[in-house]
Amino acid sequence: MTRAEIGLGLQSDKPAGTYSRLARLAEACGFDVLTVFGDLMYQPPIFPLLEMAAATERVRLGPACLNPYSMAPYEIAGQVAALDLASDGRAYLGLARGTWLGAVGIAQPRPLIALRECAEVMYRLLRGDTDGFTGDIFTLAPGTALRYRVRRPDPPLLLGAWGARGAALAGRIAAEIKVGGSANPGMVGVIRERLRAGTDPAGRPVEDVGVVLGAVTVVDQDGAAARARARTEVAMYLAVVADLDPTADVPADLLARVTALVDAGDHVAAGQLIPDDVLDLFAFAGTPEQVAEQAQALIDAGVRRVEFGTPHGLTDEQGVELLGTAVLPLLRREPAADALATR
Template identity: 30%
Template structure:
């Protein structure tokens, strides 16, 4: 027994490449593939629809759709269509969206927590076939009911990171999607914050975690493949919530004071080992086990630049080891 294993499809690639990668991931034995809707790459719903149509078994997660750029009823309509066409193969992810991007498109709410809670409640109710009337601060619906609610209702996860948002996820979502880096310490802390809002033990709450990933023959080579991406993230204040449970936040600020070209070289090896699934296949399998024991129901691997090569290597060497 262990977590479901997913692969994050990189938004930096055009949709046609993502569809091919998704087919390869399904063939390699991954349980899930995840679509990222970042500004201003391919749309999450259209890409998910294409990936679902091009595959047969793999579950497709959308991680995430920024709630405030879509009307909740139309979000539910899109998700319902996908879930009806591809039963039990969709996981919907909703979140705040990156604040700077939301400002850039004129959709930054005064209260992100309220906006997220209202959208989660409305979308989940509509997908469940309910008639929804609500006059909220951000969601206003008058007797709205989907004509084609899906028979198999997809879970709706909140893609969030900070304690207050995690509590909202616990109260209003079916699960949580954690962005990378997801260390065992961060997953444990996130589970505690989610529990503040998740008060019904009869309602399961699924936690999926993105994590950087590189498998290789040599630990140092594997670390170096991820070093630039990790250095860039840990020096961004937006990722502070991921580092605080490890006690790294202060050191990350010191790292950020270095010239940009020096940061990757100054990143301690121990940080990479803590913040990623990295090393030999056995190293990676052991780390995934630690993430599972910390509370991750799904571990979603985020490779470095060589996505196709790492996908193949994971399918050949890592997934069989996890399932043996």
């Protein structure tokens, strides 16, 4: 059986130099993948990804996720090509429909068609296919080609999706599907079944598509402080993800009270309403032993990758260090290496 990968998801809100330092630390500790989120109004993920590519030699890197509404397919192809070149073939590409784009006046019609056609155009460009493409949303005129050499024609595609139709699309065209904002082992089987609607018609084994689950992570030796911080973070998106998870039985009145406090700007009070069992569905939180137990449950359920998302700890660097030196050894059943000596 292939060993599950362990990754870190970082927000693109840090100054230059911070990403290279965190990336070196993460690689030395033994992480497999570094992801940068593509959230609205944060720095474009290509900036931290290129910085981390220059600071590492082994880890895979990619954005999770870019979207075909705010960035044209040829630009997405260019960004993944640049990252693949800078990392010597370690790039992957994450695509999703995007969120909150109405705030900048961008509509998101026919998202599944947009994602499918974006991927088609992007890979045609990377492969050097000059036959052209005419879709419902995107077109590529015959003879159109990139005017630079690419490192690989086929960097792996990850689709971000929770729903049945998005998972079916991932089953047809993607190497991985990411369920963002979930730490729930119960979602793994749900997503696997939803993938079959795409893999079966495409003649692919469903196991070919890796399931990735990632969520807010706060680890600290002070487990109570870590869980308190995680509650505050989760409160901001609980109503959205709880509605997407068919296995989660979160009371409607709880969601209404949490949402009302978040809308009023009182995130701490909102987080205090979230009980332990709900928190554990949507965040990795607590001591290293608690976080490792949560991640192991996902691995046992069959994920290909567990992604520990920001803020990682009470501070980002302390969190990454603790995840690498105290959580990873528990998951890999091996003695903790002196990873920090190579920083």
